[in-house]
Amino acid sequence: MRFLLFVGASNTLAEAEIEAQIKEYSLSLPNTYGFQAETELEAIKLASKLGSSIKLAKEVSNVASDSQNLADLIKSKTFSITSLDNFSDSPKINQEIKNILNKGRFVLSKDSFGLSPILLRKHDIDEFLLDRVKDEVWQTIWVHDFSHWIKKDRNMPFANARAGILPPKIARSMVNLVPLVPEGKLLLDPFCGSGRILIEAAELGFTIAGSDIIGKQVQETKANLHSLGFEAKVELVDAVHLSDVFAGVDAIVTEPYLGKVNPRPDQIRYIVPGLMKLYLGCLKNWVKVLKPGGYVVMVFPWFDDGRKVYKTSSVIDGKLELSYNSLKRGLLYSRPGADVKREIVILQKK
Numbered sequence: 001m002r003f004l005l006f007v008g009a010s011n012t013l014a015e016a017e018i019e020a021q022i023k024e025y026s027l028s029l030p031n032t033y034g035f036q037a038e039t040e041l042e043a044i045k046l047a048s049k050l051g052s053s054i055k056l057a058k059e060v061s062n063v064a065s066d067s068q069n070l071a072d073l074i075k076s077k078t079f080s081i082t083s084l085d086n087f088s089d090s091p092k093i094n095q096e097i098k099n100i101l102n103k104g105r106f107v108l109s110k111d112s113f114g115l116s117p118i119l120l121r122k123h124d125i126d127e128f129l130l131d132r133v134k135d136e137v138w139q140t141i142w143v144h145d146f147s148h149w150i151k152k153d154r155n156m157p158f159a160n161a162r163a164g165i166l167p168p169k170i171a172r173s174m175v176n177l178v179p180l181v182p183e184g185k186l187l188l189d190p191f192c193g194s195g196r197i198l199i200e201a202a203e204l205g206f207t208i209a210g211s212d213i214i215g216k217q218v219q220e221t222k223a224n225l226h227s228l229g230f231e232a233k234v235e236l237v238d239a240v241h242l243s244d245v246f247a248g249v250d251a252i253v254t255e256p257y258l259g260k261v262n263p264r265p266d267q268i269r270y271i272v273p274g275l276m277k278l279y280l281g282c283l284k285n286w287v288k289v290l291k292p293g294g295y296v297v298m299v300f301p302w303f304d305d306g307r308k309v310y311k312t313s314s315v316i317d318g319k320l321e322l323s324y325n326s327l328k329r330g331l332l333y334s335r336p337g338a339d340v341k342r343e344i345v346i347l348q349k350k
Contacts, residue, residue, distance in 0.1 A: 003043045004129070004138055005033045006055040006113055012333050013173040013344065014052035020177050021050060029084065032113065044142045049204055051172030054117050057129055057138040065130040065137050067093060071100040073139070076126040080107045080115050084138075085131045087112040093130075117143035157227050158194050158220035165193075166255055170333055172200040177297045177328075177346055178251045182206040185250040188289070190239035190282070195221035197253050202230040209246060210234045240281040243288035250291055255299040255342070256282065262339055265305040272303060276315045283316075283347075287323045290349045296324070302332075302341040313343050325350055 007014040009031050018025055018033055028034040037043040040058060047056040063069050070081060074097070081097060083089045094106040107125060109115050114129055120143045127140040152168040153159070166174070175187070175197060182205035189197045192210030194217065202208050202225065209232055212218050221234050237245050239256065256279065259271045279300065286296060300313035316326060324347040331344040 001038070001040065001043070002034065002036055002059040003047075004028060004057040004059075005035065005047055005050075005053055006057070007031050007033065007050075007052040008054050008169065011052040011169055011173060013170065013177070013331055016328065016331050016344075017050055017052050017173040017176045020179050022046065029112070040141060047142055048144075049172075049176065051169040051174075051176060051200070054144050055114070055120070055140060056142040057114075057127075057140045060128075060137040060139050063137050065132045065135050067096040067100060070128060070130070070137065071097045073128065073137075074101065074104070074126050076124050077104045078107060078123060079104060079126040079128070080109060082109045082112060082114040082127070082129050083132065084112060084129050085133045089132075114140065117146055121146065152196070152199060152228075156194070157223045166196050168196055168200060171196045172204075174255075174297050174299075174344060175201045175204060175206070175253050177331075177344070178253060178295050180250060180295070186248065187251045187253060188242075188246060188249045189254045190237075190242050190252060190286075191254045191256045192221045192234060193217055193255075195224040195234075197255070198225060198232060198234075199228060199230065201253065202228075202232070206251075208232040209249070211237045211239065211242065211245065213238050240278070240285055242282070243285050246289050248291055249289050249294060251295040251297070252286055252290065253297040258299070258301045258340060258342075263303070268303045268305040268310060269308075272310045272312060275301070276312050279312060280315045280319065283320055283324070287349060292349060294349045295327075296345075296347040296349075298345055298347070299333075299342045300345055302343055303339075304341075311343065313345050316345065316347070323350060324348060 022035050025033050025035040047053045081093050098106055115127055129138040149168055185206055187201040187206040188209045190211050192212050198208045198210050210221055215236050218234050218236050225232055235245050259275050263271055303310040327348055328346040332341055334341040
C-alpha cells in the first residue's frame, strides 16, 4: 500500500528523521514523502512516532481522479478536495463534486498540502488529495494529536523555556535519529533540563535516565515525567563525570549547556573555548558510559560575531576520532529570531 506523509515545514530535521526510520521513501513534493507499508495500521503507527509528521494520506487504488468517482467516495457531509498538481483548480473541482452530490458543503484548503490537522481533527471532513496528471487519488487517514503536543510544550508542571528550550517535536525527531529499536534500550540525557528529550524517548518505548548539574532541574524533570506516568533514574551529577553514576547506556541524546543567553558579539570569542572544553570533557567521559556501538545525538551551537562563524562541533575533530565515528553532521535547527544556530551531530562509539 502506498502512503503520503506530510511533515511540518518548520522541522528541519524531517528528512534525517525519515531516513533513520523509513527504509525506502521518496520526496514527492516539498515537505511530502511517499513510502509503502503492508497495512494502514502499520503506516499510522510509523507516522505517529515521528516528530516531523503532521498528516498521513493513503492511496485510493483503482479509482480515477474525475469528479464523478470522487463524489462516490465522499461519505461525510463536509468534504475537501485539493489538487496536488494544479492547486488553482481546487475550487472548481470542489464545486463540480458538490453539484454532483447536490448536498453537503466543501472546505477549500489554503495551500496545496490540503487542510490543517487542527481543522481535520475538530471536524468530520472527508479529505482527498489528487494528482490528475498521474491519475492518483489519496485520502487523509491520520493527523497528529496537536493537543498532546501543545500540552507537552506549554502545560507541563514545569515548562521552563530556558531549561527545556527544545520544542517537543524537535526533541522527538532527535530521539528518532538514534537508529535503534527502543524496546529494552537505555537512553540518557545528561543535560535533562525539564525533561523534554526523556519524555519523547519514554513515549517511544526507551528505558530512560537523566542527569543535570542543577538540583532544581532534576526535580522538575521528575515532576514532568511523573505527570505523564513515566518514572526514571534522574541524578544530580556533572555531565563530565557521568561515568560515576551511569554505565551500560545504549544512546545519549542531549542539548547541552549552550552558554550565556544572547551574548554580545564581542563576548563570543571568549565563550566558545569554554563550551568546547566542556563538550570535549563530556564526550571523553561518555565513552566509558556507552555500550560498544552506542550512539550520541548532540546539539552543538554555532555563533556568529559578524566576522566569523564559530562551530563548536569542530571539537569532534582530532582527539575524539579514536573514540567515535561521525555518522552525520550539519543538521541545523534554530528557533525563529534566535541568535544561536544549533547543529545536531550523530556519533557512534567505536
